[in-house]
Amino acid sequence: MEDEKRSRSTHKEPHAEMLAVMEADKPPEDPEVSEQVTYLPGAEDPPQVKFAGHVFNANLPKTVQMKTSWFDMVRGNRFFKVGHFDPKTDAVPAQEITDPKNADEYKAYAVEWFKKVDS
Numbered sequence: 001m002e003d004e005k006r007s008r009s010t011h012k013e014p015h016a017e018m019l020a021v022m023e024a025d026k027p028p029e030d031p032e033v034s035e036q037v038t039y040l041p042g043a044e045d046p047p048q049v050k051f052a053g054h055v056f057n058a059n060l061p062k063t064v065q066m067k068t069s070w071f072d073m074v075r076g077n078r079f080f081k082v083g084h085f086d087p088k089t090d091a092v093p094a095q096e097i098t099d100p101k102n103a104d105e106y107k108a109y110a111v112e113w114f115k116k117v118d119s
């Protein structure tokens with residue numbers, strides 16, 4: 001048992017070395033930045049989406065402030081463009097946002113609205 005205690009005490013790292021190891025294991029900083037993001041819907045997609053707490057309308061650029069890693073992730077998503085948006089070259093056909101005109105459309109609209117409402 002005495003040998004076991006000695007072996008544990010000889011393998012302890014000094015405090016400064018432990019701090020250096022902890023600093024090396026620390027994840028790199030992920031600062032928040034503002035960038036322009038544009039929703040580019042597919043042919044069957046809705047003209048408006050809520051994504052990461054933001055509401056995006058089709059082909060309408062919006063400046064958002066998020067962590068750099070979030071923008072890196074969104075750059076890989078074909079339904080969003082990060083950075084400058086040129087409507088002449090970047091815009092895609094999108095469905096129009098319309099008001100319900102008959103009972104069936106109103107029911108569908110109401111159901112979607114209730115899904116989004118916080119109760």
